[in-house]
Amino acid sequence: MSLNPILARVTDRIRARSAASRAAYLLRVDAATRAAGTARKHVSCANQAHAYAAFEPNDKLVLRQARLPNLGIVSAYNDMLSAHQPFERMPALIKDAARGAGAVAQFAGGVPAMCDGVTQGEAGMELSLFSRDVIAMSTAVALSHNVFDGTLCLGVCDKIVPGLLIGALQFGHLPTIFVPAGPMTTGIGNDQKARVRQNFAQGLATREELLESEMAAYHGPGTCTFYGTANSNQMLMEVMGLHLPGAAFVNPGTELRDGLTRAAAQRLAAITRLGNEYIPIAKVVDERTIANAIVGLLATGGSTNHTIHLVAIAAAAGIYIDWNDFDDLSAAVPLLTRIYPNGSADVNHFHAAGGMGFLIRELLGAGLLHGDVTTVMGEGLARYTQEPWLDGERVAWRASVEKSLDSAVLRPAAEPFSADGGLKLLKGNLGRAVIKISAVKPEHRFVEAPAIVFNGQDDMMAAFKRGELTRDFVAVVRFQGPRANGMPELHKLTPALGVLQDQGYHVALVTDGRMSGASGKVPAAIHVTPECLAGGPLAKVRDGDVIRLDTEAGTLEALVDATEWAARETATANLDANQHGVGRELFFNARANASGAEQGASTFGSTLPGPLPVA
Template sequence: MPHPVVEQVTAALEQRSATRRQRYLERLRSAAAREPRDRLGCSNLAHALAAQPEQARLIIRQGGAPHIAIVSSYNDLLSAHAPLRDYPERLKRSLAQQGATAQFAAGVPAMCDGITQGQAGMQLSLFSRDLIAQATAIGLTHGIFDGALYLGVCDKIVPGLLIGALAFGHLPAVFVPAGPMHSGLPNKDKAAVRQRFVRGEASRDELLAAELAAYHQDGTCTFYGTANTNQLLMEVMGLHVPGSAFVHPHTPLRDAMTDEAARLVARNSRQGERYLPLGEQVDARVLVNAVVALLASGGSTNHSLHLPAIARAAGYELTWEDFAALSKVVPLLARVYPNGAADVNQFQAAGGPAWIIRELLGADLLHAEVPTVAGVGLAAYAREPWLDAGRLAWRELPAQSSAPDIVRPAAQPFAEEGGLVLLSGNLGRAILKTSAVDPAHWWVRAPARVFDSEAAVQAAYAAGALRGDLVLVVRFQGPRANGMPELHRLMPLLANLQQAGQQVALVTDGRLSGASGQVPAALHLTPEAAAGGPLARVRDGDWIELDARRGVLRLEVDEAALDAREAAAAPAGLAEGFGLELFAAQRQLVGPADQGASTLSWDCVE
């Protein structure tokens, strides 16, 4: 029986979402009942089969065998997605062994936040999630498939694929990752060079050498940011082959797990032995499990945006209050950079997602008996995969971890509460990641220094103008203003100020994601400045209190005085050039951060 708070949050989620969820399921079942391939005209079907090998044509024409869509985010610009190049053909061969067929249905766009960090292109990052969902739908809307394999890894890509997949929730789904690159320069050493560079103590050549040593081959980056948090969440949501999150690319074990993904999607199709529609699989219990695992692992703050958006796609209204309630009872079980020194390869060697899931199951903090692509129940995800005489198998983890500085048992956690907290007050509501912040810095009260761009902060720092204790306010960084870019370039300079003895914090309607560091940062503040939020009325010298323990974010300005102030206007030319003009409609349509900052409308299921 799950923990009482887990039960309460799940019950509240189901109750507030009852009408929305019922309409979603009705739409899903209606789609399943249409059996579109049987209704396709001869010309329609001929177009679909025109480029297929003769054997595949015969199988599809005869019917009775699964026909699977492959949707991939492959490109060789993203190191994490470069290994996916050869997956479609491998998956087709594996499906053929199951008597099934497959077609590459859609390639979805995938951008790298690391490449666009601090650049104008970062303004498209969050919007790309919903575009990926739409691109997924375009591939699936041909109406000839019985299931789908979704190939993706990084920040907005997996949430976008899942949102798109849920729009076709009558189809079974398996998500197929590629795995992390091997460890390079330790993340802590890389961060130290970045801080030295900001202080003028390291050259550009030295900085570039360090970055190249950290990001040095294909595979996912090795810090526990949004990309790797995606993979852990796909495990606990039962959407992966068990244990496949952090297996290296180009290894026999990875190949075996990719083959297994093909077998499972065929088995879970309508023509298989166990029909498992994705939209029925992803229910309130699965969403709560995802939040619990996010908190227990100290995962990316981006998922306080993505999980509510995913929930809405499945007919649920997941709130930040749900996150906050769970955080009070979910312990922190992992220390992975930026929450610790270890990278994801070391995390995997210490037990990885399987350790987290096993411990959470043992503490009754997860719904155990949920449907997964591998069967019923999460116990299968609490074991590690291996090759037994060349055959894929799973085995139990050791009872004790060999690396207690990386993972801990639920009875002896790193912290009694989870890695995220909800802050509220007269500035609005924000998310703060505590797992990487020393508790000595969980409370900050200091004068505001207000900026309207990341570049302006950098200029002030370079000029030596950020002196004394301060709360750095960076506004007009929300989804309506400029697409809500990540503000990673603030982290090294804020860390330097903190290390120099200043009391510092960040308050912003922008994002930092999984790389949120050692400085307390109130992120995703809503309502955002561009939507008329109080942040637009904050002035230099106003005192702000941030208290992670009490969940308080408070501007020490009288309400009447604040209301009487004229709101600052967004800087001119915020979203110009680099194709940003093409996304003007998204900036106008996007919803608030606490509802997922989505540009998609769910009116059809509300």
């Protein structure tokens, strides 16, 4: 199948836009690659002694001889995150497998891992987005000892995989494989969970009933099973060729999960410069890979957070993308999955129906993925149309199912749920924003209603509880951008807005904050850029201004006379309360230096080579 012309055109545009920065990045990678032999061979003897001092004798001998690869493990383990608890036992599996492959593995370092599910609606959420860059820097610290020949990155959740990848790309000469932990087994149905949340928002369920429901949904080790940012991460690592094929959605605590962890270590040993083929991460992540990642996100109705994270990831490899690239590809990429919040099924159901192997084969067959990319398997992306199984104690691969086993969850490209992707760009006199429409019914994709302005989510929730929002309106929740307060997710607002929508009101959310990987049935124009604190026009909106949100036309506008709009001053907000508590004091510089959402909300500085495109 020939490449879809829109995908080809967008990829060419990305390549041209990134030519200078990508070339500079590859020159740095080449300079780091030139030294022959193991990395540790070039480190002084005293420094090496420190690196090996605590190892057992046989491994110490291998390290000292400096003839075999040393694999660095960077892990986001903690046992508060259900998704990361399974990582506790993985280093031992990796070290044993590395020895069997003629290598050694060392735990290079840990990175922080916070749970957005715990911090939703709490002050700690204001650290969440910036934790990505802290993780990137922590990854760099772990690898800076310069004694490793390859990297195994153990991470799953929202900011953690993007942070690990950004950090790993600074060591572009090192082969890198991402090792997931897998989703928890299925709990109560997502529809039931959502219903109890809405009942609680209306005072129709007690807190004890809500807690019982939530604990029945989030009940064991593994990733939360809805299709939010964590599971979007796993999809992306597979589409980008950074996982072993089919590794994303195998449950933890199973023989196959352990087998895939061992196989990842063995494969990494083989692709170091001391193995049979050398595949550095800089060769895997190129312009085609980034375009493939956007396609995967669109085809699955993935997390809106990746309209930020993918920009930052690409920039770490010297590649520049913007929301026009997402929007143009969305016109060509069909929606092939229905996973909660886009449907009632969870990722275990998706995996059983055919999963990533079926999805990738369909997209390749439709010319919607670059099949000729390099992956950690060395071959093109066609290898990722296979699924893993256990042949005795060894992991092997076979062709995935030819037909979806549940067309209510996963469909072929010729029979999609929707002809276009799940994300769109909105632009107008309020700035530029993204919206996830894959879970929004067609009758709710156009909203024109008076604005009610709030300077925080708690203000809106208070108004809802007072019964002041029983009408058509657009909630404008502003001063929620990276510079204002770290750009928290506002998922706390979803049940209240869902209740009002179910009551027949036309409602929408417009904000310079984030929503969530679980953005659902209420239309939400999010990541509005420029943010209010940076002089964004959203700060001009007043109560009663009519706001038009039109996903078909791709517009987000305040219907205010142009002369009046130009003369209107931007509002200010008192953000003192967002500067202190739960460690927010330590993130002052992160807020001050953060780039806009379309530039990746990066604390490392702007990641686009020029100004934002003209709205």
